[in-house]
Amino acid sequence: MDSAAPAAGFFYWVGASTVAYLVLRLSYSLFSALRVWGLGHEAEVGQALGEWAVVTGSTDGIGKSYAEELAKRGMKIVLISRSQEKLKEVANEIMNNVGMSYEYPEYFLDIPDLDNTINKLININIFSVCKMTQLVLPGMLERSKGAILNISSASGVYPVPLLSVYSATKAFVDFFSQCLHVEYRSKGIFVQTVLPFFVATKMAKIRKPTFDKPSSETFVKSAIKTIGLQSRTNGYPVHAIMDWIFSLMPSWLFMKISMSLNKGLRARYLKKTKKT
Ligand SMILES: NC(=O)c1ccc[n+]([C@@H]2O[C@H](COP(=O)([O-])OP(=O)(O)OC[C@H]3O[C@@H](n4cnc5c(N)ncnc54)[C@H](OP(=O)(O)O)[C@@H]3O)[C@@H](O)[C@H]2O)c1
The missing domain is CATH 1.20.5 (Single alpha-helices involved in coiled-coils or other helix-helix interfaces)
Known part of the structure; x- marks a missing residue:
């Protein structure tokens, strides 16, 4: 005893x-x-941060919604898409939104036009984010204020099989932004990584928004309020809950589930396009 x-x-x-x-x-x-x-936190964006915002990939989806929300708050917007509008104005805010994913989930070696796809994914998802940051950050530092939003993805947090290159490029965006935030926060620059799950856009090939797959307008209305509060955000409360649930799962289970989901999507795509 x-x-x-x-x-x-x-x-x-x-x-x-x-x-x-x-x-x-x-x-x-x-x-x-x-x-x-x-x-009901109000977004820390608008003219107090500066007059201009640069939004890459701004003619559709999430980028278009950011551009609209920022314009509503009185900012002038430089829109960048494949029309390649030249960046002439000095920007106080930049949204590194542009990104590219696969046409459909696929095994790495079977990705159609693999060489070209690797180049495009790395150029658009990684190279453009670094170069755009290099372009606008000096101006922000001169004025000791500015915000940079880098649109990563939940697939940059959790590795997604059959989207290997996309998933890895989005992880790059997340790490790059986290480092920049720490390097420049004391100099007045707020760098935010946005990590959405599905948003109903052309890229996601989702037409009808649902509770967990919001329209880009709903997503951005919510995400914009996190600027200044969270340097890493899912942008949308339902996505934050999903992230919390996934973070509790062992990674082998997450990988197993996403592999099986993507195998299903792959089979459906190949059947539809009669490639099987
Ligand atoms: N939708 C989702 O479920 C989801 C989830 C997680 C993360 N994301 C990320 O969110 C970002 C936006 O995606 P989204 O779903 O809104 O895409 P989206 O609806 O397909 O819009 C993409 C935008 O980028 C422009 N664009 C495409 N290629 C370009 C290029 N090479 N150079 C310049 N502009 C280009 C497009 O305009 P033009 O065609 O006129 O060039 C369009 O304005 C991406 O980084 C994506 O990875 C999306």
Whole structure:
């Protein structure tokens, strides 16, 4: 009996500390969620940040919605898409939105026109983000203010089989932005990584928005409010909950689920285009 007492005491304290830790973590998560999504925080964008915003990939989808929301807040917008409008104005805000994914999920070596696709994915998803940042950051530093939003993806957080190159390029965007945020935050620059799950756009090939796959307008109305609050954001409360659930899953389970989902999408695409 005597030797069991210290052991019981030990387990009591381990249990109590674990419960206290979990309660604190949960309270902190709920408090953060309330602060970001619940308290009607107004976006820290608009003319206070500067007169101009540059939005890449701004003729459709998420980029178009960002451009509209920023214009509503009185900013002048430089729109960049394949029409290749030249960036003439000095920008105080830049949205690195443009991105490209696969036509359909595919095994790496079977990606159609593989050479060209690798080049395009790396150029559009990685190279353009770095070069655009190189172009506008010096001006922001001169004025000691500015925000850079880099649109990554949830597939940059969780590796997605059959979208290997896309997923890896989006992970690059996430890491690049996190580093920049730490390097330049003290100099007045806010760098944010946006990590959405599905948004109903042409790229996602989703026409009808749903609760978990919002329209780009709904997504951006929510995401824009996180600027200044979160340097990494899912942008949309339902996506934040999805992210939280996935973060609890062992990675092998996530990979298994996404491989199986993408195999299904691949088979459907190949059947539709009669490639099987
Ligand atoms: N939709 C989703 O479910 C989802 C999820 C996670 C992350 N994302 C990310 O969100 C970003 C926006 O995607 P989205 O779904 O809004 O795409 P989207 O609806 O297909 O729009 C893409 C935009 O980029 C422009 N664009 C495409 N290629 C370009 C190029 N080479 N140079 C310049 N502009 C180009 C397009 O205009 P033009 O055709 O006129 O050039 C269009 O304005 C991407 O970075 C994507 O990876 C999307």
